[in-house]
Amino acid sequence: MLNVNELRNGAVFKEDKDIFQVINFEHLKMGRGSGNIKLKVRNLKTNSVTEKSFITGARVEEADVEKKKTQYLYQDGEVLYFMDPVSFEQFSLPLSVAADSARFLKEGLEVNLIVADDQALGMEIPNSLIYEIIETGPGERGNTVSNVYKDAKLDNGLLVKVPMFMKVGDRVKIDTRTGQYVERVKEL
Helix, strand or coil: CEEHHHCCCCCEEEECCEEEEEEEEEEECCCCCCCEEEEEEEECCCCCEEEEEEECCCEEEECCCEEEEEEEEEEECCEEEEECCCCCCEEEEEHHHHHHHHHHCCCCCEEEEEEECCEEEEEECCCEEEEEEEEECCCCCCCCCCCCEEEEEECCCCEEEEECCCCCCCEEEEECCCCEEEEEECCC
């Protein structure tokens, strides 16, 4: 059993026959009463998102899942394919289950798959990833009164806003939680 105070973003727990992954954790303490834990969770079997509330100190059942380090291979229609780099075992994950995270995938990217009973239920990607700009407009001089951004297409097909000084071939760090430009990556 897990104490709900120990649950954090990305943690997985079981309730009835459903397996949930925590998307957002919030601890609320008001007045003299006991605190409340509010969780925004994704059901890994149905991919629905709900909110759950527990009192401080409540316990939930630990889910029997394994996080496997895999490598993203490719997408075929509505299915994503991953491979365990050690055993070469392949896993498939429906695009609908990967949700918003699928847009950040690129060939060869290391991803943690959440696996239960040899079936992939979800995935975790790093909080930030580095991509190369393959297409962007010209940087126009004179538009520097404030931070001015332009559209750029990245090497995985993702479209983001980048500062005007960025050009084709530059590498950028993107926050996968928001999908926004973080910084320019200097070459070593």
